[in-house]
Amino acid sequence: MERFKVSGAELRNFYNGNVDLSRVFNDIENDLRSTNQVVCRYVVNGLEISEADEAKFGTVSLDQVETLEYLTENSRDLMGAVLRGWLEALPELIQRTENLSQRMRAQGLSGLLKSIHDLVQNCEFLIDSVMSLKELMGDQYLVASPVDWMKAEGESKKTVLEALRALENKDFVLLADVLEYDLNNVLQMWFEHLQALEKSLNGEYTGPTIESSKNGPDLVGRKRLAN
Structure with a gap:
């Protein structure tokens, strides 16, 4: 620095x-x-x-x-640190999402509200954090980026909103579905995207630099x- x-x-x-x-x-x-x-x-x-x-x-x-x-x-050092941090955290976040959806199907929302709120907050933080990477990379890199940023951002925000609505309505059946399928797919999508970005940052991606x-x-x- x-x-x-x-x-x-x-x-x-x-x-x-x-x-x-x-x-x-x-x-x-x-x-x-x-x-x-x-x-x-x-x-x-x-x-x-x-x-x-x-x-x-x-x-x-x-x-x-x-x-x-x-x-x-x-900026590349900063990007590398952010990428590495999320690549280490995402597998645990994915597993936590699966566990929560299974527990909700068995017991409803009882005793799980804080865990669900924490999970949604972590997902919102993930979206904000990876979107900040877009600002660091610059327009020329974004054109050749392996990530479709607009699609990924749109799907992420849509899924988080669906989870929040289901939580507000106390619809644990819908919420369990959103967590197990939609949110887990979004988290897996970002895990794969960030892996591709890390390879690109390390010069292992074959596209333009x-x-x-x-x-x-x-x-x-x-x-x-x-x-």
Whole structure:
């Protein structure tokens, strides 16, 4: 991970005026794509901001910025870590789904509500997490990706919604069917997709490789800081 720092004065001079930080964030991220880097964290005036707070800080104008720092990581390293984590977790998640569906058929929803809620939350987290990979890969790679992202995302969200509706209606027969068939198929689909993506990332996929093109301005005045 690398850390960069640029002063507010340098940014105002570079932009020849006062713009919001959202513009700066966007330009930094576009600039980093040319080197397969992504921003992991921003630090504004010494205050570390979370990803959830980026939109709020994006409305801050440059005349309020004394310093801007950002930590970057190689996108392929980050993708590899995410892929490996889910490839290790998905077999257990698939087995848990099968076990829950069998227990529901035997005893209904009694004593299983927390386990079902946890399972659905994990599946929602999986969808959000793998969709973030799409942002890391970039448009040129997506065209040649072994994953049909739109279809996979659509099927995943549809299945989670069906499970939530069945849970809200306390229809354990339908919920057991959704878990055993639909949700398990979705989880197995993602397991196979992520295996293909990992092979691609490791150069074992025979299709086109990831390429990048420079899309944003190189921000002058930024300084690489020691880790």
